[in-house]
Amino acid sequence: MSSSGPPGVPDPARGLPGRGRRPLALAIALVVVVKVGYFLQYADLPFLKGPLYDSVVYLRQSQAILEGDFGHPSLLAFSPLYGWFLAALGAGSAPLLPVAAQMALGLASLVLLFRLGDRLWGRAAGIGAALLYFGYGLFLFYETKILSETLAIFLLIVTLTIWSSRGFEAGRALHGLGTGLVLGLAVLARASLLFAAPLFAIGAALRWRAQDAPWRGRSRRAGLLALGLSLVLLANGAWNLHHSGFFVPVIFASRTVTTATTTGWSGSLAAYGDPRTGADPSAWAVVEQAEERIRAVRRGEQDPAPIVPRIDLLGALEAAPAKLARLFGDTETSFDYGYLGERGEVGTLRLLPVSFGALLVLAIVGSVLLVRSDGARSLVPHLPLLLGTVLLTFFFHPSSRYRLPMTLPLILLAAHAVAAPAGLPTRKARALAAGALAVVVAVFAVRGWTRDLASPSTWELRVAQGAAAAGDLVERDRRIRRARRLGKGDPDVERRISAILERP
Structure with missing residues (x-):
C-alpha cells in the first residue's frame, strides 16, 4: 500500500494544477447541492424532531456531559466520544447543528478518500473512490441521524490515510503513534470497531510487499500503533474510573453478546428484546445494565455482571453461515431508522446508484488486479476492517451499521478496479472495460430500485x-x-x- 504521495492527511488541492482544481471544485459543489436537496426532503420526515432508538441515548450522553455528570451510565454503556461531539455542538439547544457538522464531515471524508485513492493508484482511482463513496447512499443517510457512524467513518478515513503513508510504512514515530491515536478515537466513537483495532496492530507487523521493511521495522510500526491505541483507551478507562468507580476503557460488555451466541439466530432482532413482555429491543436496556452495576458497587455489593460475558462458541458457529450470508448480501438491514424505507420516500437517495453488491463485486475485481500486479501481500493493509467486521458479525449480528466501516476498504479496492481501464492500450479496450464496470453498477442499482420493502408496515x-x-x-x-x-x-x-x- 506504499505510495509516492505525501504522508499524513493531505490537502485536497495540493499538487493539482489550475485546470485540475476547477473540476474538483465543481464536483464538491455538486455534492453540496445533493446534500442540501436530500436534507430538505428528509426534513419532511419526523426524525429530526423525533429521534429514535440509540439517538435518544446519545442525546442523554450529551446532556449528562453538559451537566457535569461524567460518570453517567449512558457514557459507560454507549460509545462515549459521540456524546462529547454532541455536547460540544450544543445538540440540546441546537438540534440541527450536529446534522450540519456531520454533513461537513461527510464532505471532508469524500475529499480525503479522493486524495487517498489518488495517492495509492493514481487520479482515476481517486475519482473512483470519491464517486463510489458518494454513490453509496448509506453514508449520506447516516449524516442526518444522531448516530456516531459519520464521526467514526471520518476518523477511520484519517486513520487509513496515515496508515497508508510512507512515514507509517517506514516506522516513523509520529505516523505510528498518530495512526494508533486516531484509531483509538474511532473506537471511542464506535465501540464495535474494537474488533478491528487489534487487527491493525497485527497487520502492521506483517509484510505489505516483498520489499517491505525488515522485522525490526515492522515490529516498530506495530508497537507504535498499539501504543497510540492503548494511550487513548487507557486514558478513557482512567477517566471512567475516576468518575464512576469502574475502569472501562471503551464501554461495558453488555449481555447482548451472550444473547447473540446462545439464541438460535433467525435473522430477527426480536430475540434481543424483553423475553418477559415481548417488547422490542431497547437501547435503554444496555444503559440500565450499566446503571445496575454502578449502583451495586456503590452500595458495596458485588458487581452483578461478569467481567467477560458468557459466549456459546458452538451457538455462534452454528449461526455463522447465515450471519455471514446476510453480511455479504446485497441488502441493507437496520433496526433503527430504515434506509430502504426512507429511500422510498426521499427521492434524492434514489439518485445514488451504488449498492453494497456492486461495491463487493468491484472490490473483488480490484483485489484480483492488485494481487496480479503487486502480489498477495498487497491485500494485507485492507484486511483489518474486513476481518474485524466478520468477527463482529460472528459474535453479534449483521446490520448495515456494523458493516459500514467494512465498505471503506471495499471502496478503495473497487476504486483500483475502476482505475484499471485507464491503463489499457487502446481506446476501444478502455471503453469496453469501463462499460463492463458501469454495467455492474447499473445491474445492482436496478435490482435495488425495483425491490419492494420486505415489511412496509x-x-x-x-x-x-x-x-x-x-x-x-x-x-x-x-x-x-x-x-x-x-x-x-x-x-x-x-x-x-x-x-x-x-x-x-
Whole structure:
C-alpha cells in the first residue's frame, strides 16, 4: 500500500494544477447541492424532531456531559466520544447543528478518500473512490441521524490515510503513534470497531510487499500503533474510573453478546428484546445494565455482571453461515431508522446508484488486479476492517451499521478496479472495460430500485414512532392507519401500534 504521495492527511488541492482544481471544485459543489436537496426532503420526515432508538441515548450522553455528570451510565454503556461531539455542538439547544457538522464531515471524508485513492493508484482511482463513496447512499443517510457512524467513518478515513503513508510504512514515530491515536478515537466513537483495532496492530507487523521493511521495522510500526491505541483507551478507562468507580476503557460488555451466541439466530432482532413482555429491543436496556452495576458497587455489593460475558462458541458457529450470508448480501438491514424505507420516500437517495453488491463485486475485481500486479501481500493493509467486521458479525449480528466501516476498504479496492481501464492500450479496450464496470453498477442499482420493502408496515410504524416523539399526532395517526392497512391484521403490528399509542 506504499505510495509516492505525501504522508499524513493531505490537502485536497495540493499538487493539482489550475485546470485540475476547477473540476474538483465543481464536483464538491455538486455534492453540496445533493446534500442540501436530500436534507430538505428528509426534513419532511419526523426524525429530526423525533429521534429514535440509540439517538435518544446519545442525546442523554450529551446532556449528562453538559451537566457535569461524567460518570453517567449512558457514557459507560454507549460509545462515549459521540456524546462529547454532541455536547460540544450544543445538540440540546441546537438540534440541527450536529446534522450540519456531520454533513461537513461527510464532505471532508469524500475529499480525503479522493486524495487517498489518488495517492495509492493514481487520479482515476481517486475519482473512483470519491464517486463510489458518494454513490453509496448509506453514508449520506447516516449524516442526518444522531448516530456516531459519520464521526467514526471520518476518523477511520484519517486513520487509513496515515496508515497508508510512507512515514507509517517506514516506522516513523509520529505516523505510528498518530495512526494508533486516531484509531483509538474511532473506537471511542464506535465501540464495535474494537474488533478491528487489534487487527491493525497485527497487520502492521506483517509484510505489505516483498520489499517491505525488515522485522525490526515492522515490529516498530506495530508497537507504535498499539501504543497510540492503548494511550487513548487507557486514558478513557482512567477517566471512567475516576468518575464512576469502574475502569472501562471503551464501554461495558453488555449481555447482548451472550444473547447473540446462545439464541438460535433467525435473522430477527426480536430475540434481543424483553423475553418477559415481548417488547422490542431497547437501547435503554444496555444503559440500565450499566446503571445496575454502578449502583451495586456503590452500595458495596458485588458487581452483578461478569467481567467477560458468557459466549456459546458452538451457538455462534452454528449461526455463522447465515450471519455471514446476510453480511455479504446485497441488502441493507437496520433496526433503527430504515434506509430502504426512507429511500422510498426521499427521492434524492434514489439518485445514488451504488449498492453494497456492486461495491463487493468491484472490490473483488480490484483485489484480483492488485494481487496480479503487486502480489498477495498487497491485500494485507485492507484486511483489518474486513476481518474485524466478520468477527463482529460472528459474535453479534449483521446490520448495515456494523458493516459500514467494512465498505471503506471495499471502496478503495473497487476504486483500483475502476482505475484499471485507464491503463489499457487502446481506446476501444478502455471503453469496453469501463462499460463492463458501469454495467455492474447499473445491474445492482436496478435490482435495488425495483425491490419492494420486505415489511412496509414496519417502516410506517417507525415513522409513526418518530412522529409521536416529535409531538406530531396527526402524522402519527396517519402512519398508524397505513401500517394497519399494510399489516392486514398482523398481531405483531397491532402490538407495536399499542406500544406507540401508550407512550406519553
